[in-house]
Amino acid sequence: MTTTGETLTTTTPAGVSASGSGAAPALPAPTDAPAVGSGADKILRVGDEPPPGGPSGGRVRRVLQALRVGRSRASSTPFRLRLGMALLCLPLLAFATAVHLGVERNESTVTTVGTEATRGITVAQTLKLELAELDQVVVHGLLSQASLTANGFPHDYNTKRAELHDSMVLAALVSSSGAAFEQPLANIDYALPHYHALVRDAFAAGADGDEATALEAYGQAHEVMADTLLPEAEFLDKANSYVLNTTYDGQKARSVSTGRLIVVSWLALLGFLALTQILLDRRFRRVLNLGLVLATVIALVSGGVTLRRLDASSAHLADAREQAFQSVHVLARARATVVLARQAQGQFLFDPSTAEGAQLDFGHQVSRLLRMEGEDVVDLAVDGKIPEGAAGYLAGVAGPGAAGTDPESARNVVLAFEAFLTEDATMRRLVNTDEPEAAVDEYTNGQAYIDLDAAITAAQAIEQGTFDEAADAAEDAAAPLDVLNLLAAAGILLLAQLGLFQRLREYRA
């Protein structure tokens, strides 16, 4: 029996079949709670007269009774079941949101690191390489007295100029907005016509046999290239590298915090499901609720898969950034530096008045490729091997502990570099022994330079392939997670609600 405001929980001896399957264990009897609103209504209907104690005393009693009714409902089993159904949404929502956040952050990082910033760096390096090649084509053309086309430039120059123009357009298209990216491009765009004009003057003077004017005009053009155009292209590369590095490092820090968030929300969801299972077991004396069990299994699996896949995506991204792209980037810089060294060789032969400076420049470019304090670069690379403690781009891709993924291609680069240095030494020996024409022949033949350029290009292609694979793998690893997460959340919600609803229905029955 129940009096208003009190809940008596008695257990019927017979019990009620809960699910219709198997022997029904003894269930708690339905709580004889008043229907919703009935308690308060009853009180109001009592004789239409104020209760004893006057109007205010009646009000107090009514409030107290109403509270008792509320408490009774709150402690009733159907209420608890409904509350459980509602509360389940909270950890589930937290988990789904955390996973979505993790996937979204991962996706954004993969896009920035795997596509945007690396593409920006690649374009900037291409720009720098083509600028260096343009300058090298000029000195080569002047040395070999290349025939000029109608516009006053040799054919090779026109080709390289067109490539450079395309790269400029591409750089403008792919670069991020902001002064850090726009200013260097604007400066290149402004200074380049000056360079072209000076080069045309040099070729024209060369064709007229006015060597002095040709030397002077080319000297100025080279200054524009070395002091303005190349540093601006280098800055563009640095700006993109900055974005790549900060995005990547930021991602590493964020992925740790997002991972923690996912684990916490996952454990909360699992804890909630387990607790519900335990409470149902105590209340209904059932060991397992099928819906809840399935929901728990889905939660377990989806959380595990999510964490594993996000972890895999991060690992692939680390491979892409720290190993493959690092090598791609260093090799690209090395390639441009080799072209600059080649240009210095050409200038050494072309302009005796600046030969000393050109030789210094060659030494500077070579030291950027490979150097070690107190050691001659010629002694550093032997049989494709670089000793520990060496620095420079080649040490970065072929030295001990180098980041590259293909040691064989890196070794080929070092071998080609050794041949390049040998060829240079031969060329300079010919100059010193008063055989300038033979020296120019050695230079224009330039087989070692061609081989070195090809070796770097091949190694770069291999590392780029590795990078692309790793970046794709990083993207693929996390790609299905958003959909899976949604499906899992829907499944967990459905099954858990079904499990609880089943108990509610049994209870009503």
Place this chain on the structure above:
Amino acid sequence: MSYATRRGRSTLAMLAALVTGGGAVAGCSQGSSAACAPSAIPEHEENTLVIEGDAWSGYAPFRDEGLLDGTGYTALYVEQVCQDVRAADLTAGRADIIVTTLDQYLLEHPEGTVVGIIDQSVGADALALGTAHHPELDSIDDVPALVAREAEVGGKPVLAYTGNSPSEMLLNELVNTTDELRLTDFELVSVDQSATALEMLQADEAQLAIIWEPDTSAARAAGNTIALSSADVPDSIVDVFVASGRLIERDPAAVQAVVDSYYSMMDGLLARPEALAAFYAADGGLDIATVGTLLSGIKLYGTGDADTFLNDEIFPLDKPQILQSIDSIGSVLALVHPDIPLDQAEVDGRFVSALTR
């Protein structure tokens, strides 16, 4: 001590920094003036020009009470360590002229125009490597190996620098011009002044430090390596004076008087190196040797050089060097502050060019 060393803070500012736990400088670097005291500008006459700056030795001529003698104006130098407060004072009309670096002018973008160049760092600011404690660290090439060694034990080398100062600008410039430095490879520790960064280097609490003279010389003397310096990134640490837009509009003659007086004083000092050293020694309370070290790392501008820097178009970008520096410094700053309003930077070289006519 550090009174008149490069961007050295005044004793008062140092005390303030100590009282606030070093927060004065940090406050500035965050662009907040909460930790910065308002400028103490005394009552002054109508014809007094308020010039705000810090204790940097390069600003010594502006601290000379006789700077504007014979011009009909008087100069009142107010020391304000915080760049944001200095900029706000100029914008609000509390100051008529501020002396600052180009990077801070771009970052704080006060309503004012650069009308003159004071000096630029050509080696005084430098990156020192802690060779004394790490003998293998004697070249910039050794930095990647140090980073790798620290990474193996889950750490990063510490790089100490003075925030909100030319040290920070130098750090950004060096990172953008060398292959071996990557900011994210280091644990960056912003300190209140160069001397603190040097102390950290000496105590091996930092393995790299950006410092300025005379700490640069002190670090070298202690067996550390000066790997890179402001000489490697020319035209990037430049001190200028900025006149408020109001003053230029209301009383251009006053601006002209400051420009005239400053450069005539500098021309005189630059013509007599001993007098120059004595002047800076007297201003900062430094000995002549220290001043010699200091001056060897900076380039001071007289009328001719200033006119060239502000007005001559330089091939191939066909812009005065100051505009090229603004573009270049702005590009570096834009990496960290993408919204930096570079188009608000204003330069007016007419006041200097008037001196050469």
